[in-house]
Structures are given as C-alpha cells and as structure tokens.
Amino acid sequence: xxxxxxxxxxxxxxxxxxxxxxxxxxxxxxxxxxxxxxxxxxxxxxxxxxxxxxxxxxxxxxxxxxxxxxxxxxxxxxxxxxxxxxxxxxxxxxxxxxxxxxxxxxxxxxxxxxxxxxxxxxxxxxxxxxxxxxxxxxxxxxxxxxxxxxxxxxxxxxxxxxxxxxxxxxxxxxxxxxxxxxxxxxxxxxxxxxxxxxxxxxxxx
Amino acid sequence: xxxxxxxxxxxxxxxxxxxxxxxxxxxxxxxxxxxxxxxxxxxxxxxxxxxxxxxxxxxxxxxxxxxxxxxxxxxxxxxxxxxxxxxxxxxxxxxxxxxxxxxxxxxxxxxxxxxxxxxxxxxxxxxxxxxxxxxxxxxxxxxxxxxxxxxxxxxxxxxxxxxxxxxxxxxxxxxxxxxxxxxxxxxxxxxxxxxxxxxxxxxxx
Amino acid sequence: xxxxxxxxxxxxxxxxxxxxxxxxxxxxxxxxxxxxxxxxxxxxxxxxxxxxxxxxxxxxxxxxxxxxxxxxxxxxxxxxxxxxxxxxxxxxxxxxxxxxxxxxxxxxxxxxxxxxxxxxxxxxxxxxxxxxxxxxxxxxxxxxxxxxxxxxxxxxxxxxxxxxxxxxxxxxxxxxxxxxxxxxxxxxxxxxxxxxxxxxxxxxx
Amino acid sequence: xxxxxxxxxxxxxxxxxxxxxxxxxxxxxxxxxxxxxxxxxxxxxxxxxxxxxxxxxxxxxxxxxxxxxxxxxxxxxxxxxxxxxxxxxxxxxxxxxxxxxxxxxxxxxxxxxxxxxxxxxxxxxxxxxxxxxxxxxxxxxxxxxxxxxxxxxxxxxxxxxxxxxxxxxxxxxxxxxxxxxxxxxxxxxxxxxxxxxxxxxxxxx
DNA sequence: AATGAATGAGCATTCATTCAT
DNA sequence: CATGAATGAATGCTCATTCAT
Numbered sequence: 030x031x032x033x034x035x036x037x038x039x040x041x042x043x044x045x046x047x048x049x050x051x052x053x054x055x056x057x058x059x060x061x062x063x064x065x066x067x068x069x070x071x072x073x074x075x076x077x078x079x080x081x082x083x084x085x086x087x088x089x090x091x092x093x094x095x096x097x098x099x100x101x102x103x104x105x106x107x108x109x110x111x112x113x114x115x116x117x118x119x120x121x122x123x124x125x126x127x128x129x130x131x132x133x134x135x136x137x138x139x140x141x142x143x144x145x146x147x148x149x150x151x152x153x154x155x156x157x158x159x160x161x162x163x164x165x166x167x168x169x170x171x172x173x174x175x176x177x178x179x180x181x182x183x184x185x186x187x188x189x190x191x192x193x194x195x196x197x198x199x200x201x202x203x204x205x206x207x208x209x210x211x212x213x214x215x216x217x218x219x220x221x222x223x224x225x226x227x228x229x230x231x232x233x234x
Numbered sequence: 235x236x237x238x239x240x241x242x243x244x245x246x247x248x249x250x251x252x253x254x255x256x257x258x259x260x261x262x263x264x265x266x267x268x269x270x271x272x273x274x275x276x277x278x279x280x281x282x283x284x285x286x287x288x289x290x291x292x293x294x295x296x297x298x299x300x301x302x303x304x305x306x307x308x309x310x311x312x313x314x315x316x317x318x319x320x321x322x323x324x325x326x327x328x329x330x331x332x333x334x335x336x337x338x339x340x341x342x343x344x345x346x347x348x349x350x351x352x353x354x355x356x357x358x359x360x361x362x363x364x365x366x367x368x369x370x371x372x373x374x375x376x377x378x379x380x381x382x383x384x385x386x387x388x389x390x391x392x393x394x395x396x397x398x399x400x401x402x403x404x405x406x407x408x409x410x411x412x413x414x415x416x417x418x419x420x421x422x423x424x425x426x427x428x429x430x431x432x433x434x435x436x437x438x439x
Numbered sequence: 440x441x442x443x444x445x446x447x448x449x450x451x452x453x454x455x456x457x458x459x460x461x462x463x464x465x466x467x468x469x470x471x472x473x474x475x476x477x478x479x480x481x482x483x484x485x486x487x488x489x490x491x492x493x494x495x496x497x498x499x500x501x502x503x504x505x506x507x508x509x510x511x512x513x514x515x516x517x518x519x520x521x522x523x524x525x526x527x528x529x530x531x532x533x534x535x536x537x538x539x540x541x542x543x544x545x546x547x548x549x550x551x552x553x554x555x556x557x558x559x560x561x562x563x564x565x566x567x568x569x570x571x572x573x574x575x576x577x578x579x580x581x582x583x584x585x586x587x588x589x590x591x592x593x594x595x596x597x598x599x600x601x602x603x604x605x606x607x608x609x610x611x612x613x614x615x616x617x618x619x620x621x622x623x624x625x626x627x628x629x630x631x632x633x634x635x636x637x638x639x640x641x642x643x644x
Numbered sequence: 645x646x647x648x649x650x651x652x653x654x655x656x657x658x659x660x661x662x663x664x665x666x667x668x669x670x671x672x673x674x675x676x677x678x679x680x681x682x683x684x685x686x687x688x689x690x691x692x693x694x695x696x697x698x699x700x701x702x703x704x705x706x707x708x709x710x711x712x713x714x715x716x717x718x719x720x721x722x723x724x725x726x727x728x729x730x731x732x733x734x735x736x737x738x739x740x741x742x743x744x745x746x747x748x749x750x751x752x753x754x755x756x757x758x759x760x761x762x763x764x765x766x767x768x769x770x771x772x773x774x775x776x777x778x779x780x781x782x783x784x785x786x787x788x789x790x791x792x793x794x795x796x797x798x799x800x801x802x803x804x805x806x807x808x809x810x811x812x813x814x815x816x817x818x819x820x821x822x823x824x825x826x827x828x829x830x831x832x833x834x835x836x837x838x839x840x841x842x843x844x845x846x847x848x849x
Numbered sequence: 850a851a852t853g854a855a856t857g858a859g860c861a862t863t864c865a866t867t868c869a870t
Numbered sequence: 871c872a873t874g875a876a877t878g879a880a881t882g883c884t885c886a887t888t889c890a891t
Contacts (some may be wrong), residue, residue: 161302196327583728611745
C-alpha cells in the first residue's frame with residue numbers, strides 16, 4: 030500500500046468516527062481498529078490526534094473553496110440575476126455538505142463527543158427549540174399571515190440557525206467589536222431580512 | 235451560606251469555565267478553585283460533572299421558555315402585526331442570549347474544549363466562511379442589487395447561520411426523514427425566504 | 440433515648456451490615472441510614488469505623504467466654520465422660536454461633552466485602568472444594584469403607600475446615616514456629632484423628 | 645521480556661502483596677512499584693484490580709485440581725487402604741498449600757486488608773480460641789482420656805477449624821437449605837467423627 | 850516503514866471524619 | 871447531645887504518545 034493511500038485511509042476512518050462520536054469520544058484505538066493498522070503507524074503520518082482533525086478540516090475547507098471557484102466559472106455574471114446568484118450560492122453550499130454528511134457533522138457540530146447523557150439533553154433541547162419556532166410559523170399560517178405552502182421545517186431551521194448564529198456572532202465571537210450595538214438594532218436588522226420573504230403571500234405556490 | 239446559594243455558586247463558576255474553556259478542558263479542580271470550596275462539596279450537590287453541565291442547560295432552557303411566555307402577555311395579538319410579532323420574538327430571543335453570553339456560548343456549542351490548535355483552526359474556518367459571504371454581499375451592493383445600507387456583518391451572519399444550520403438539519407439530524415428531499419428543493423426554499431428581503435431596495439434607509 | 444440504647448442501636452445496625460456486605464463495603468452512610476441517626480452521632484459513641492467493628496468483635500468474644508464458663512458450672516466433671524464433654528463443648532460452641540448468625544459470618548468470614556465479581560469467584564471456589572471432598576466420601580461409601588449413614592455434607596465441612604485451617608495455622612500463622620515440621624508429619628496427625636471416626640462402621644446407625 | 649512473563653510478574657507481585665496486606669490495602673501503586681513497571685502496563689494484561697485477584701484464585705484452583713488428578717494416577721485403588729487414601733489426600737492438599745504460603749493466605753482469607761488495629765484484634769481472638777481448645781485437650785491428657793503423645797497444637801487447629809467451618813456452613817452459607825437441622829444433630833455428628841480418634845489411646849505412639 | 854508493548858501524566862470520584870450551629 | 875454540610879486525602883483507571891524491534 031502506498032504511503033498516500035495509507036494516510037488517506039487513516040483520514041477516512043477518522044472522519045467517520047469523528048462524525049459518529051465526536052472528537053473526544055473517538056480514540057486512537059478506534060481509528061486503528063477500523064483502519065486495521067498498527068498504533069504506531071498513525072504517528073508516522075500525523076503528529077498527533079489534533080493533527081488528524083485539523084487535516085480533515087483543512088482538506089474540507091480547501092475542497093469547499095475549490096468548488097466555489099470552479100462553480101463560479103460556470104456563471105456569466107453579466108447575465109445572471111441576483112436571485113439566481115443567491116440560489117446558486119446556496120445550492121452549491123448545500124450540495125457540498127450533502128455530499129459528505131460526515132464532514133458536515135464534524136464542522137457544524139464540533140461539540141459532539143460529550144457523554145451520552147449530555148448529548149441526549151442537547152439533542153432534546155435543540156429539537157424543542159425548533160418545535161417552538163415551527164409552532165409559531167404554523168400559527169402564522171392559520172392566521173393567514175404566512176403562506177400556507179411554506180415548509181415549516183425549512184423555515185424553522187432557517188430562522189433558528191440565523192438567530193442563534195447571529196446571537197453567537199455579536200454576543201460571543203465579536204463581542205468586543207460590537208459592544209455598542211444594541212439588541213434592538215440587531216433584531217430590527219434580522220426582521221427586515223426575513224419579513225418580506227415570510228409575509229409576502231403567493232411566492233410559495 | 236445557604237445550601238441553595240452554594241449550589242448556585244457552583245453553577246455560576248462552572249458556567250463561566252465551561253464557556254471559557256469548554257466542557258472537556260474544564261476540570262473539577264478548576265471549578266472548586268474558582269468557587270473556593272472543597273472537592274467533595276461539588277458532589278454533595280451534583281451527581282457528577284455531567285450533572286452540572288446538564289443542570290446548566292436545563293436551567294437555561296427553562297429560563298428561555300419562561301421569558302417567552304412572560305413576554306407574550308405583553309402582546310395584544312388582536313392588534314399586533316405579523317412583522318411586529320416576528321420582531322418581538324427575535325428581540326426577545328436575542329435579549330435572552332445577550333444577557334448571558336456565557337450560557338449563549340455553551341448552548342451554541344462553540345469552543346467545546348478542543349485543544350488550542352483545533353480551536354484556532356475552527357475559528358479561522360468560521361471567520362473565513364463569513365468573510366466569503368460578506369464579500370459576496372458587498373459585491374451585490376456594488377452592482378446595486380443589494381441595499382447599500384444593509385449591514386454586511388449581520389447579513390453574513392444570518393445567511394451563514396441559516397444555510398449551515400439547514401444543511402445540518404436535512405443532511406445529518408433528520409437525514410432519514412428527508413432522504414427524498416432534493417438539494418435543489420431546499421436551496422429554492424431558502425432562496426425564496428431571503429430574496430425578497432435582500433433584494434428589495436429602500437427598506438434599509 | 441438513652442445513651443446506652445443509642446450505642447447499642449448503632450452496634451446492631453453495624454452488625455447487620457457488616458455481616459451482609461462485609462467491613463469495606465459497609466459505609467458509615469449505610470449505618471446512619473439504617474439507624475436513622477445523624478452522621479455526627481456515630482462519632483459521639485465511637486472513635487471511628489474501626490472502633491465499631493472492634494467493639495462488635497470484643498463483645499462477641501466476651502459473650503462466648505461467659506457462655507463457656509457458665510455452661511461449665513452445669514457439668515459435673517467427676518461424672519461426665521470425655522465423649523460427653525466433647526459433645527457438650529461442640530454443642531455449646533455451635534449454639535453460640537447459631538444464635539447470632541450475623542456475628543458468626545463476621546468472625547468467620549472477615550474477608551467478605553470484596554467486589555461483587557470477587558465474592559462470586561470465592562464462593563464458587565469454596566463450593567467446588569466442598570463438592571470434591573463430598574464426592575470422595577461418597578466414593579468411600581460405595582466401596583463400603585465409609586458408613587452409609589454418615590452425613591456427607593457434614594463430613595465434607597468438618598474435613599475441609601480442619602485441613603484448610605491447619606494448613607493456614609502451620610504454613611502462615613505460625614510458620615516460623617513450625618518451620619521444621621514436615622508436611623508428612625502433619626498429614627499423619629490429621630489422618631490419625633479422622634481415620635477411626637470415618638472408617639469404623641456401625642457408629643452412625 | 646515476553647508478554648506471558650510480564651503477566652506472570654504482575655501476578656507474582658500482586659500475590660505477595662495481597663498475601664502481606666490483603667486485597668484492600670494493596671494498591672495498584674504498590675504492585676507497579678514492586679514489579680518496576682508503569683501504571684498502564686497493569687491494565688494491558690488485566691481489566692482491573694479485581695481481575696488480578698480473580699486470576700490469582702483461578703490459577704490456584706486449577707493448579708490444585710491438576711495436582712489432585714496427577715497424584716491420583718500414582719494410586720492403585722485396588723490395593724490402597726481407605727486410611728492410606730485419606731492420608732494421601734490430606735498430604736497432597738497440605739503439600740499444595742505449603743508450597744505457596746502466600747496463595748494459601750489469600751485463599752483462606754485471613755488478613756484481607758482490614759486496618760492494623762482490626763487485624764490485631766482478629767488475630768488475638770483467633771489465638772485465644774485456639775488456646776482455649778488446647779487447654780481442654782491438655783486437661784483430657786491429664787485425666788488420661790486423651791493420648792499423651794497427641795500434638796495439642798494440631799488437634800486444636802483441626803477441631804477449631806472443623807467446628808468453626810461447620811458452624812459457618814450450616815448457619816450462614818447453607819442456612820436456608822438446613823434450617824430444620826438442629827444444633828444437637830450437628831454436634832452429635834461432629835462428635836462421632838472426632839471421638840474415636842481422640843479417645844482411643846495407643847494410636848499416637 | 851510498520852509494529853504494538855510500554856509508558857505515565859492526568860482526572861473524576863469516594864467516603865471517613867470534622868466542626869460550627 | 872445531635873446534626874449534616876463541608877472537607878480533602880486517597881486511588882483506580884484512561885488514553886495519547888513513544889520507541890525498541
């Protein structure tokens with residue numbers, strides 16, 4: 030077996046396991062068992078466990094950037110409409126994640142790998158939050174303020190993802206940079222983005 | 235010191251540490267050092283380390299639900315417009331997260347305690363993704379397809395959060411339930427939600 | 440409740456628990472739960488956990504010595520035969536253990552209190568040893584060398600207890616004192632004690 | 645060093661320590677210090693501390709059974725007398741224990757690792773019991789009812805071991821099975837086994 | 850290069866004992 | 871005397887990493 034193949038084998042097995050059980054619950058033992066190689070071999074190709082994980086992420090990111098660039102060549106910007114461009118971007122991104130759900134899970138849920146009981150709790154919490162959002166959209170549909178053809182699962186997921194990520198962005202990640210930004214201002218901004226799409230009936234035939 | 239206070243003290247210290255360093259890198263020793271209590275005391279109030287984390291999440295979720303209910307009393311549904319309702323919901327949720335950025339960090343599971351180098355890598359990846367999205371929005375603004383008053387940070391965060399969360403929802407979390415749903419269909423749905431808000435000029439005065 | 444009663448209560452509960460689960464697996468918590476007293480109260484009457492155990496053993500030994508002395512008054516040595524004396528001594532001792540099987544268990548099986556799996560193993564080993572001895576006695580009965588009315592359970596227990604205890608006495612406890620004593624010599628001695636009783640037919644009508 | 649040797653080394657050191665200080669007082673640290681190996685090495689060969697102990701017991705029991713079988717080939721059952729057979733069995737068993745006094749101590753479970761003070765107390769109790777028995781035998785010798793050549797240490801050990809083991813067997817171990825058996829019946833049985841051997845003068849020349 | 854036995858720092862958890870109320 | 875919250879020393883076990891073969 031060639032060196033490159035062996036490295037790829039380790040990465041593939043690690044990817045599966047990191048996705049299934051998360052970083053912490055995945056042990057070197059698990060990786061070598063699945064790859065059917067010796068313990069020391071891992072360290073011939075990777076500095077340590079972190080290195081495997083980072084390589085995985087880097088590969089993934091590179092792949093994404095390449096896809097973005099490649100797909101762009103297919104677009105003729107002088108012709109395509111903004112809506113088509115947005116749709117294209119979203120589709121390309123989704124396609125990318127759809128093709129490798131394991132890496133999708135790793136990148137978007139790095140927190141996985143806590144103990145059983147905690148995972149259960151987190152999953153319940155996530156589901157509960159989405160359910161609440163979904164119920165409110167359905168209420169909007171009943172009162173004829175929201176298009177009945179809208180997919181509630183989709184809207185809940187989009188809204189939930191947007192709001193939570195934005196909260197995290199302003200209040201944690203870039204907290205210092207935006208410490209003067211008021212909650213009202215952010216809420217207003219998000220509302221303006223969503224309101225037209227959510228409350229303009231007839232677009233979801 | 236009353237028993238309830240002591241339990242609250244442990245939770246408070248644990249919350250800070252879990253937020254700062256994540257679950258795995260936070261040790262019982264860190265908690266007791268910060269709380270200035272004895273090792274055994276932790277186990278008088280909590281079954282184990284997991285129990286602390288779960289209690290934190292549960293408290294947080296309860297708190298959120300209570301706030302949602304309480305704020306709803308302030309609304310007169312017969313009068314309020316759908317947009318106002320949406321804005322209200324978003325503001326309430328943001329407010330909640332803004333008030334406790336530590337729990338925000340824990341719940342949204344960034345920095346769950348991976349090693350230094352991995353955290354760095356993940357953060358870079360996240361920032362890079364947002365930057366790409368931001369650049370595209372700016373491009374839209376230059377071509378006068380997107381309102382120039384729009385906050386690119388906000389839109390990037392909203393769009394990024396929405397798309398990534400939706401990818402995770404359909405391709406990982408609820409993969410089996412939606413295995414027949416096509417990527418195009420999902421992309422179309424997301425586009426319909428965002429397009430009206432993003433490309434209707436004049437709403438961001 | 441009077442002080443003496445309270446001390447007796449603690450001893451009684453401790454005795455039960457030490458017998459059921461052994462010294463190590465019995466925790467102070469178990470004792471105070473069963474006695475329905477406070478944790479600190481135990482230390483008002485006993486210096487520490489050891490003190491409880493030792494008090495239990497001492498009480499037991501005192502009791503036994505008193506019974507031995509008391510019963511002796513009932514005997515008229517000028518009349519009683521040696522056999523009757525032996526029978527009397529054995530009966531008295533057995534009676535004593537029979538009256539308090541919990542303390543019997545504590546005194547005779549101090550080793551109890553290991554982990555589940557070990558206890559299981561030890562018990563199996565003990566049963567296996569007795570079974571082997573029993574089978575050999577039955578073989579003796581089939582070849583008409585041993586009285587058929589003899590109770591094989593009893594003989595196995597007596598022989599097993601005698602040989603194992605003697606081994607422990609000469610090879611562990613008093614090893615130094617008897618380092619010159621040969622195994623053959625000891626085996627010969629034990630044989631002489633048992634042979635007449637085991638192979639004289641007709642005594643077990 | 646070969647793997648089997650290393651496992652044997654751990655077992656040997658553990659055996660010594662378990663015999664010296666008992667199961668509970670023997671720590672993994674003690675074992676690795678004596679074996680001069682690393683902490684983790686222990687867990688490469690044994691699942692946990694219990695596993696070491698159980699392996700020790702199992703090895704010992706297997707060894708005993710094998711010796712019993714091996715020695716039996718040496719016997720010609722058509723020729724050997726019952727007394728010779730009994731002597732042979734006892735000698736074989738004693739020989740086995742004599743060869744490994746450490747395992748003897750472990751199996752017969754004295755000194756299972758209680759605290760210093762308790763061990764002392766238990767040992768005193770044991771010695772006292774044997775002394776009482778010994779004195780009574782000497783009294784029998786003075787009254788010429790017991791052969792003067794009899795070894796009082798031996799008889800005390802045999803009688804003590806037999807009676808205590810039998811008490812434990814009927815009143816604790818197999819309590820439910822024999823709840824109808826009277827103390828008198830048991831005492832009578834034991835007496836019949838011992839009386840002929842103890843009171844027939846001239847056999848101990 | 851490949852192997853896998855050996856390593857040992859690191860950590861959660863237990864539980865007898867204390868002491869302020 | 872009684873209480874029970876607080877204490878902290880003690881310990882078994884894990885698992886990423888190393889290195890001699």
